[in-house]
Amino acid sequence: MARRIAVIGAGAAGLMAAGRAAELGADVVLLEKMNEAGKKILVSGKSRCNITNAAPLDQFLSHYGRNGRFLMNAFHRFFRDELLELLARYGVNTQTERGGRIFPISSQASDVRDALLRYGTEYGVDVRYRSEVREIAVENGDVKGVQLANASRVSAGAVILATGGASWPDTGSTGQGYLMAQSLGHTIRPLRPALVPLTVTERSIAKALQGISLRNVRCTFWTENAKGKVRELRMPTPMPDTGEMLFTHFGVSGPLILTASGAVVETLRKGQPVTLSIDLKPGMSEEAVHNRLQREFEAHSHQRLRTLLQGWVPASLADVLADLSGLEDDRHVHRIRVEEREKIVALIKNFRWTISGSLPLAAGMVTAGGVALNEVDPVSFASRKVTGLYLVGEVLDLAADTGGFNLQAAFSSGYLAGSDAALARAGRQ
Template structure:
């Protein structure tokens, strides 16, 4: 019986281990943390968006970095296979807005328990607090793994599922990159993806924790070209912008030290300029004898009003019936085009996923095996693929792990 060592006990590692065991291998799962699935526990704000209920082509479209590399993986183990698998493990699921699939319980812990159950059912040997030091290959073939300084496991295959560099306290510290590099692989420089963004505008600190629903953003590059737009939820932080649509936008933005980006926020996307102007005229008629600062309560969240007043350059104590048409139209423009100048990404430690990793041209897309070292396989975030928010990154983990486990 062949022995397969899986390094990393996240969703990709657990999936790869159970699949390899299902295919008759003696599987040993090494996890350096004291428990499996630690990072999974914090995904989706503790709810865990396990996949997305869209068709496979749409899955690929939602992977801006090397999406085509995943054709074979996504078609071999689909999102519907993932839902069926979780249901068979006793985890009931539900589908929400944006086709996002969650556990019915809204508890990420239940997702971890389901994957753990599957690993244990397949008789995988789990070794926790196991820090891998080195992977040894001889004649371009995997030979053994050394962990905890001097423990040695002779094996036929290794599956690297160590994740990226985001949330290092959960164990994602980039170890897998070092192992792969030592075996001759190229690492595409890791950078944060699905991350909050710092902006130059100082007023954001006054909006901290303000969450907006049903707003739209457009991301513009230094050539004034639109590179991304989105609609949904946004949250202000003391350093800038965050929330689902900002995290997805971060996937489309490149090096912020070399490119100047602007994010244009439309606070009222359901209304075009003309309809918004009519809405404001209606509100102004209602508050005609009041000061401008007291006329926006029906239109905007309280926290946002002082900022909009300041940016509009309309005197706050000006009576509403004295506001000129030009001032009013400028207000309309501001509400549709609240502009932020991107400074940088937040630190990679805060990123949901890491962009970058093992160069995909060095991996067989049909098996997830290294083209450089025989019987070395990769699964999940360690590969240079990353997707938008919405369950797509976890689906990458399952699908690549299934291929790796099947072929190891």
């Protein structure tokens, strides 16, 4: 009888693992609980699917923070070029955009999903939808198959667990994989949202600014240790010097905020406070802001502060800054004293917010935490606890910045697990 591999989850990692194992001649059954494959691929990159990134390898790895080293081996075997070549074989040609982000030329995430499905079906993968796996069957430390929610059983000599994280559960990733891995003796590092919008204590101010998107601002996060010593929050992954952010009715979001959110959530989890300082004019020193304000106050002496600030920032932000300065009654700017001007400079250069938390796990673009990496072989993605079990994609304790890094990790880990399962399982059922 042909050796059989069961892959749990038809997301980025599972589709790749199934295709690769079948390409090497394995009998592969791909079990997906939803009624279609790759629902998360379909929403990725605003439905354009940011497949990977053009950054050189060392820079690429830095986007995974501390755990990036784990992927080094995998990326030496199957990385961006191999991925793009494979996708091109199935009709997906790509283009590189700002920040090295690589997208399909068609701008259709569905093209990526369909290409991966074709890869599998061409080699005979048996794709079964509405097939929710409840349990991985193991006897004497050896995988025997899987148990489905409908009580049927699929026997297999190897199981590739590709169930994703616990974010965006409507796409099917509801965190069941963590429970399955844990029940087999794997350690699950604490789950937390990453690439997630942050909430602030100053809700009413955020609400007044809701929908405003700011470009070319600098965001700096600060924390305080138990002794009250304030320090800038160190980011595990590179943070752009300036970029884009936006206000929401509950707080802050946008690329700069999402990039920092993993470290912020982690710091709050340790019970340390976090504040955000927004520099609205990072290209100008405090002194330059001061001098320009002075010149404008003189040139437009009968203007009100909020009107004058509209030359600096969007109108509703100008209103909020004028209110927060506490200087605007019915005064015209010529009556604002020099020392009072300092308050306005501080708001422009150091617009402060207290971070109270984040949106929940379900709202994060990725789930940080997951299966402990020291329990997984970094070349084959085989479990070090159970023979015949593989763990790939977001179920692992890996989370990266936006930019195509999360999908590349899913694709690379899936490919290598598929290869190893097919070769190592030769001769087994």
